[in-house]
Amino acid sequence: MFSSFMINTWIAGTAIALVAALVGYFVVIRHSAFAAHALPLGAFPGAAAANLLGVNPFVGLLVFVGMGVLLLRQLARIGRRDVGTGLLLVLFLGVGALFLSMTSEYAPEVFSLLFGEMLGVSDADLWPILGICALVSVVMITIFRPLLLDSSFPDLAALQGISAARMDLIFLSLLALVTASALPVVGAFLVFTLLVGPPAAAQSLSVHPLRSLLLAVIFAESCIWSAIALSYWTNWPIGFFVGMLGAGLFTLARSYRHWSQRERPVVQVSGL
């Protein structure tokens, strides 16, 4: 399980879970789960186009996810972000289907980018992944405070000189980068679970901003490590285990929160 070709998977998985938890923390707070679902799907037309042109699928992916970020920004400006996000998602799938229809050969890279591949991390892949993860972590920790205030109450943030438009652009760019780094291991369809499951579970269990952030990281790491191990033993796809574990974690944490709220006595609050 820790043979040399598996080591890369372990390292990449650990790094990906870390940044997925950090960025996912804000995906949950900002109610951006839909955007976090739609953006990674840029991998589909990206990989299909790269396949068609014979370039690295990673490049195709970055191009399409980057365009997705810009489109989402524009859509946010004209309002109804949810509708815009849904339209973007289908646009991605439609364009991807078009590109795939133009080639008759079977495209395994496309499939592995969408659904992940256990042994998909070569030495050449590993360094870009680690680089992106390091960059995302540093930016995330740096802008944590302004982004937290902006995500909680944009008007109050604006008053402190925090631009909502700039925060949104940074957030979506980080989301795009996490997506790109996660693809070789968990795949475009399944990175979503890592982005929302562990952070939502953590935020249900702890009200402390930093403790819930730490808990989100711990949950995400537990998810990916268990998924890699289970996938190794069973030979089932890693995405299946990530999906199951993420959903299970979320369900358990939410149930616990409901249960504990029922048990907690009402706090008496005196007057002003």
Add this chain to the structure above:
Amino acid sequence: MTNQSPILAVADLSVDLGGRSILRDVSFDLYPGQLCALIGENGAGKTTLLRTLLGLITQRAGTVRIGAAPAREHRELVGYVPQKINFDPDLPLRTRDLVRLGLDGQRLGLPFFDGRTRYAVDQALQAVGAEDFADQRVGELSGGQQQRAVIAHALVRKPRLLILDEPLANLDFGSANALVDLLGRLIVQQQMTVLVTAHDMNPLIPVMDRLVYLVDGRAATGTVAEVVQAEVLSKLYGYPVSVLHHGGRILVLPDAPENADVANMNRCAGHGA
């Protein structure tokens, strides 16, 4: 007072929203240590005026100066308590974390608490009486409690100008009185300037120095005695109104109620209640 320079100077402010003219030629000055009430009925333009002062809305014409500089450059001097406060119930934020973000939310890095931060936050929590729910999730607090949390968030960086939008609207009688007392203490003890909106002026009369009376985007300003006069307000409303003093309370009513329609009756702010 007039030998000081104003902390807030609003001159000929006009604002359009969605192609409609919302505010027309609003002018008033506020000096340090004053409490100014911005009175008007629903839809008069109170929130629009405040958001323009804060630089959240851009005006069509006119100027806003805070502490002698254009408004946007001096936001750290201003604390703001919005009318609509509705935190997500799942937000991983305690009351004290929210207050802390008022102190240094714009700074970079993770929000660890050091001794100085903790002290400043505790002071602000204490000022509004929010110690009891300091460690609770803000999204799980009641509306009035969330409002207190946001007031503490605004107070923690010791603003010179505190702007509150309809802070009394959701409070019970006792809490409203306590808040009015707090505002009175802030202007006396800390020379803070307070601008507060309300649809009923009466609870604020004991503490207010000045009044901006807004009707359909037009304003009359001055002291209560100067503004709340039948002559001034009739001109503002565009139809004759009377000002009645009853038991220390002020009522503004349209004249000849047997002829006036109900709509006119309701248009007068400060009636009944």
